Amino acid sequence: MATEMADALSSLQAHLHNCTKQGDGVLSKALMAEGLSKLGRSADGSCQVFLALSLPGRGLRDVSLLSGRYIHLQSLELHYNKLKSLSALTVMPHLLYLNVAHNEIKELLDFNAPFALREVDASFNQICKIPDLSAHQSLEKLVLDCNSIHKITGLQECHRLCHLAMANNQVEEICGLDDLPLKHLDLSRNKIKKIGNMGTLKSLTHLDLSGNKIQTLEGLQDYMLLGHINVEDNDVTELADVEYLRHLVLLRELNMKRNPLQDHTDYRLSVLFKLPRLTDLDAVRVSPDEKVKTSLSSSLMSIYPSIHISIISLICPSTYSITHPPTCLSIQLSVVHS
Numbered sequence: 001m002a003t004e005m006a007d008a009l010s011s012l013q014a015h016l017h018n019c020t021k022q023g024d025g026v027l028s029k030a031l032m033a034e035g036l037s038k039l040g041r042s043a044d045g046s047c048q049v050f051l052a053l054s055l056p057g058r059g060l061r062d063v064s065l066l067s068g069r070y071i072h073l074q075s076l077e078l079h080y081n082k083l084k085s086l087s088a089l090t091v092m093p094h095l096l097y098l099n100v101a102h103n104e105i106k107e108l109l110d111f112n113a114p115f116a117l118r119e120v121d122a123s124f125n126q127i128c129k130i131p132d133l134s135a136h137q138s139l140e141k142l143v144l145d146c147n148s149i150h151k152i153t154g155l156q157e158c159h160r161l162c163h164l165a166m167a168n169n170q171v172e173e174i175c176g177l178d179d180l181p182l183k184h185l186d187l188s189r190n191k192i193k194k195i196g197n198m199g200t201l202k203s204l205t206h207l208d209l210s211g212n213k214i215q216t217l218e219g220l221q222d223y224m225l226l227g228h229i230n231v232e233d234n235d236v237t238e239l240a241d242v243e244y245l246r247h248l249v250l251l252r253e254l255n256m257k258r259n260p261l262q263d264h265t266d267y268r269l270s271v272l273f274k275l276p277r278l279t280d281l282d283a284v285r286v287s288p289d290e291k292v293k294t295s296l297s298s299s300l301m302s303i304y305p306s307i308h309i310s311i312i313s314l315i316c317p318s319t320y321s322i323t324h325p326p327t328c329l330s331i332q333l334s335v336v337h338s
Contacts, residue, residue, distance in 0.1 A: 025059050025061030032053070051073060064088045071094070078099065087111050088111070094116065095113070100120075105122060108131055108144070109133070117136055124145065129154075132153075133154045146169075169190055171187060171191065183204060185201070202224075205228065210234070216244075220244055226248050229253070231256055232259070234258075237261055253279065
């Protein structure tokens with residue numbers, strides 16, 4: 001298997017080398033012919049045109065052939081090349097989707113990008129700063145993973161932006177996101193120490209802050225639409241921080257793996273007791289047995305509010321299931337009078 005993988009990798013590298021050697025990294029008409037697809041009508045309906053161009057992994061350094069000649073393109077895929085600039089894309093008024101991941105680009109959208117541009121993937125480049133993107137008010141998805149960005153800027157006027165991914169950058173503070181309609185925010189593997197400055201992100205449903213330096217979950221309590229939170233590999237220590245999530249009634253998936261709070265006794269059941277609506281905790285599905293334990297704990301606490309009850313063990317018949325509940329349970333309790 002290892003030999004086959006090595007041979008496949010060698011073949012791919014040879015193919016990329018040949019492509020670069022044959023055209024010296026310059027986009028030719030022959031390559032264009034290979035990559036064009038999706039025949040359709042022009043915007044004014046006057047003629048048939050190609051609407052998509054896909055040329056990944058061709059070792060391209062120069063795509064000046066595109067300048068002003070393919071104005072009808074709506075989708076452009078140039079990932080896994082060696083581009084340093086996108087200036088040749090200036091005259092593409094109908095472009096909706098742009099993928100330039102895995103290149104050598106240093107400036108994001110350094111061309112007169114079309115107003116209607118909706119989705120951009122510029123991950124795995126050399127971008128250090130997000131410029132003012134106020135001209136791109138139709139932008140809905142922006143992927144900037146694996147760059148060298150230190151601060152979130154330039155997005156204030158992107159009033160349709162609902163998906164922002166900036167994993168593996170150098171961001172130290174959450175900022176510059178005021179009033180954006182974000183539903184999906186990925187700031188994983190940065191240098192963030194505190195959750196904050198997200199007070200206006202009321203549409204947020206998916207949040208990934210894994211791989212940072214966050215010490216508390218305070219700041220998440222006001223995002224009532226959150227259904228997925230990932231804070232894996234941070235520095236959250238106190239189990240009491242789970243209380244900040246207690247009123248997030250739509251929260252179903254929570255990942256807190258590789259945080260110090262996992263060292264607490266009965267960590268998993270304690271979290272499920274506080275957050276009984278969870279379906280997945282730490283990337284593990286909540287079992288029926290765990291649901292019964294937490295449900296019983298909650299019921300007993302409501303009957304005896306002056307004591308702390310922890311279900312140590314719950315022995316159910318082997319045939320137990322949600323549809324066939326047991327007729328009797330053996331419960332071992334730990335009771336601590338307050």
